[in-house]
Amino acid sequence: MTDTALPKSGPGFLTRNWRRLALIRESGVGTVGLSIIVFWCLMALLAPLIAPYPPNAQYVPFQVPGVTAPDGGTFWLGTDHLGRDILSRLMWGARTVLFYAPLATFCAYAVGIVMGLAAGYKRGWIDDVLSRVADIILSFPVLVLYVVVITTFGASGINIIIAVTFASAPGIMRIVRGLVLDLRTRDYVAAAQTRGESAWYIMFVEILPNARGPLIVDGCLRLGYVIITIGVLGFLGLGLPPPDPDWGGMVNETRGMAMAFPHMTIFPCIAISSLVLGFNLLADGLREISLRD
Numbered sequence: 682m683t684d685t686a687l688p689k690s691g692p693g694f695l696t697r698n699w700r701r702l703a704l705i706r707e708s709g710v711g712t713v714g715l716s717i718i719v720f721w722c723l724m725a726l727l728a729p730l731i732a733p734y735p736p737n738a739q740y741v742p743f744q745v746p747g748v749t750a751p752d753g754g755t756f757w758l759g760t761d762h763l764g765r766d767i768l769s770r771l772m773w774g775a776r777t778v779l780f781y782a783p784l785a786t787f788c789a790y791a792v793g794i795v796m797g798l799a800a801g802y803k804r805g806w807i808d809d810v811l812s813r814v815a816d817i818i819l820s821f822p823v824l825v826l827y828v829v830v831i832t833t834f835g836a837s838g839i840n841i842i843i844a845v846t847f848a849s850a851p852g853i854m855r856i857v858r859g860l861v862l863d864l865r866t867r868d869y870v871a872a873a874q875t876r877g878e879s880a881w882y883i884m885f886v887e888i889l890p891n892a893r894g895p896l897i898v899d900g901c902l903r904l905g906y907v908i909i910t911i912g913v914l915g916f917l918g919l920g921l922p923p924p925d926p927d928w929g930g931m932v933n934e935t936r937g938m939a940m941a942f943p944h945m946t947i948f949p950c951i952a953i954s955s956l957v958l959g960f961n962l963l964a965d966g967l968r969e970i971s972l973r974d
Contacts, residue, residue, distance in 0.1 A: 714963035715959070721956050722779060725779045725780075726776075732766075732769040736765065737926075739763050739765055740766065742762050743942055744764075758771070771931075778953075781838050781841055786900065786903055789903070794889065800812060800861075802883070815851035818847070819851050828919065831914060836918075836921065837921070844914075853903075860892040861884075904960045915928065916933045
């Protein structure tokens with residue numbers, strides 16, 4: 682029996698995953714991406730300890746980067762139109778992004794994986810119904826779906842998660858379905874069926890672990906898309922309600938003053954772009970490693 686016919690779940694499953702994670706250091710792009718992600722994670726975790734000022738405290742407005750603060754400190758990235766320290770708001774805003782983006786992506790994958798497994802393994806009318814529902818949702822522009830959901834239910838963290846799940850789950854479902862259609866014909870699936878294992882056991886224990894490679898790479902890329910989505914919703918005024926720091930909201934609040942005080946919009950844009958770049962580079966690194974295996 683060839684290696685491709687052997688199930689990749691079991692005792693060696695976690696060992697192989699940890700080995701691949703350790704191999705990320707051998708990928709230059711993957712290492713850079715992971716470093717960017719770790720940087721922003723540390724900024725988010727340590728924001729209460731290392732942020733120079735409270736995120737909503739108002740001092741002197743329209744200060745350029747490097748200006749000395751009234752208390753003797755330094756506004757390293759300047760202040761916004763309300764006199765709030767931009768560096769502190771970026772740090773606290775990272776907590777918002779790195780909480781809601783992974784949570785929304787996880788929820789989308791939880792729904793999409795279940796739908797994809799059921800459609801690909803069960804086939805028949807289940808596949809037809811789920812595929813048609815996915816096609817209908819995917820036929821609408823994604824941003825329009827986000828705006829419709831948020832404007833209907835209101836701007837909040839929970840509704841952002843619902844909007845991302847509703848718009849992203851069908852795409853994930855189609856990826857999982859395609860993988861399952863191939864994996865369901867493998868020998869280890871037939872062996873599990875011969876043992877009398879239930880369909881859900883076969884889908885989640887035998888098939889899903891073997892589809893993890895493409896899903897992990899897609900998950901990193903999709904996380905970047907969700908971060909952009911949260912930023913766009915904040916820019917449109919549909920993100921988290923103020924005054925909580927939100928990178929997209931920071932751009933929205935100061936966009937009319939960008940020509941006179943560009944630092945107020947440039948730094949939040951750099952934050953969004955760098956975090957998205959980090960997840961994209963990490964996805965490229967994981968793809969390199971999977972190709973080596």
